Amino acid sequence: MNNDLKALFPALNQTLDGYPLCYLDTAATSQKPAQVLEAMDSFYRQHNANVHRAAHQLSARATSAYETVRDSLKEFIGAAQSNEIIFTSGTTQSINMLAWGLTSQLHQGDVILVDSAAHHANIVPWQELAKRSGAEVVPIPLTADLRLDIQAYQKQLDTLPVRIVALAHVSNVLGTVNDIKALSAMAKAKGALVAVDGAQAIAHHKVNVVKLGCDFYSFSSHKMYGPSGVGVLWGCYQELDKLEPMLTGGEMIDTVSFDGTCFGQLPNRLEAGTPPIVEVIGLGAALKFIKELPVEAFDHEQQMLNLLQQRLAQLPQVELYGAHQDNTGAVAFNLKGEHHQDVGILLDQQGIAIRCGHHCAQPLMQIMQISGCCRASVGVYTSREDIDRFITALEDAIDLLG
Ligand SMILES: Cc1ncc(COP(=O)(O)O)c(C=O)c1O
Structure with a gap:
């Protein structure tokens, strides 16, 4: 169902350096359906x-x-x-x-x-x-x-x-x-x-x-x-x-x-x-x-967020921040010992868009005692394939940086 939805968003149907765009930066701004x-x-x-x-x-x-x-x-x-x-x-x-x-x-x-x-x-x-x-x-x-x-x-x-x-x-x-x-x-x-x-x-x-x-x-x-x-x-x-x-x-x-x-x-x-x-x-x-989206679209989006949290939690090199099951939209993490920006750049080389930095929340970064982190975020168009590709690219980044 989400793949049908994805087709409604022209910007999602493109490749970057030969990789299909995997857009996990909806919290920064969502993509726009053709009807908008x-x-x-x-x-x-x-x-x-x-x-x-x-x-x-x-x-x-x-x-x-x-x-x-x-x-x-x-x-x-x-x-x-x-x-x-x-x-x-x-x-x-x-x-x-x-x-x-x-x-x-x-x-x-x-x-x-x-x-x-x-x-x-x-x-x-x-x-x-x-x-x-x-x-x-x-x-x-x-x-x-x-x-x-x-x-x-x-x-x-x-x-x-x-x-x-x-x-x-x-x-x-x-x-x-x-x-x-x-x-x-x-x-x-x-x-x-x-x-x-x-x-x-x-x-x-x-x-x-x-x-x-x-x-x-x-x-x-x-x-x-x-x-x-x-x-x-x-x-x-x-x-x-x-x-x-x-x-x-x-x-x-x-x-x-x-x-x-x-x-x-x-x-x-x-x-x-x-x-x-x-x-x-x-x-x-x-x-x-x-308003016209079926409830299942929102259930699916929540499943994608929870899947992201679970898949990240399975990687021992990943440090997750405040990842609760009832969270909405976004997951924050770092690769232990690595700079968040390096991770973002490596993912981008495979067409995967996430956000890295302090996310305009420096007081929160101070509480967490980090200079910044990576954030992957989902929308109704996020697919299982997006999550698989993100995790595979992250594993590649771990190998490369490690
Ligand atoms: C929680 C929150 N508040 C405020 C803003 C600022 O929104 P805008 O840049 O659209 O004014 C953002 C943008 O990322 C946000 O995530």
């Missing part, structure tokens, strides 16, 4: 106009197509209202927009708890918010098996003046999953806001933001089979409406005069300027693609 490419192409060819602006028919058509995607996203993540969906350029912009928008709500001495396994995009904006407001960023520790330390988290909530909790739904390095529902409930009991980075969860989990109980949820289209250049900040209306806009200008206003400006309503208030229109259309096509 076609939706974007046909929008430019037939419907292209700016949204929300003109009286003409083309603009009305473009606006309707653009707003339809907002409605689909509302359904997709179980939001209460479409105007809780803000289009951004991606997770990084979503979290920056959020941290900026919260500035006047934070004060000297307030604490922002941040997941130690977070991506830099979910750390640095909070550090900047702390600088602006006098608040303090405090990391939430991990357990020895690299999961979030729930007891330590509860203690932090009990003893510190926590205003915001910033969590990853799924770690982009390890693939470990946070129980957002439970962690949100713990934070809410103390009156803290909960901001979740869903970049690595959205293509793999059925996300329902209301059931998760968080206040904000961010993700990027390009990690969910859609185009780059667009992402989402979801917030529950009450909290989203309190955010100060990071970007100001056209489209986000109600009235402007040289005596002053009145901002418009959500979602426009947080979407200044011309949005990434065609990328939103592509994201709409990606949502349709995901």
Whole structure:
């Protein structure tokens, strides 16, 4: 079944130096099915106009197509209202927009708890918010098996003046999953806001933001089979409406005069300027693609991840990091005594694409006491053959380096 799916992704059907591409870097960005490419192409060819602006028919058509995607996203993540969906350029912009928008709500001495396994995009904006407001960023520790330390988290909530909790739904390095529902409930009991980075969860989990109980949820289209250049900040209306806009200008206003400006309503208030229109259309096509996938496609993807973990665990030269059966999407490892970059280069010579480095998670690398690692990640198109080829190439790398 996954081989049929693979055929839908043009970029996967190519060879590199005579080797068929084996793409195990979906956590960095997923490949795009033809229907996403076609939706974007046909929008430019037939419907292209700016949204929300003109009286003409083309603009009305473009606006309707653009707003339809907002409605689909509302359904997709179980939001209460479409105007809780803000289009951004991606997770990084979503979290920056959020941290900026919260500035006047934070004060000297307030604490922002941040997941130690977070991506830099979910750390640095909070550090900047702390600088602006006098608040303090405090990391939430991990357990020895690299999961979030729930007891330590509860203690932090009990003893510190926590205003915001910033969590990853799924770690982009390890693939470990946070129980957002439970962690949100713990934070809410103390009156803290909960901001979740869903970049690595959205293509793999059925996300329902209301059931998760968080206040904000961010993700990027390009990690969910859609185009780059667009992402989402979801917030529950009450909290989203309190955010100060990071970007100001056209489209986000109600009235402007040289005596002053009145901002418009959500979602426009947080979407200044011309949005990434065609990328939103592509994201709409990606949502349709995901929604039409049979459940078996997601079961298969999980089996591929577990197979990767098992096959790697059988190699004595491999050191695995935080590889739990209930992880999502990615597995992190090193070859003992070898540099992660060397491994990546050797695999690439056989057409196998993985990611090596610190994965924009330097605090996690510091906890793990490594400079970097290799990460193999899967999507619905990953096949058993991909895993076999990866393991064979890794064995070759072990022989060569050893
Ligand atoms: C967990 C996580 N958060 C944030 C980001 C940043 O996403 P983007 O570069 O699309 O803004 C990534 C990207 O790898 C990620 O994996």
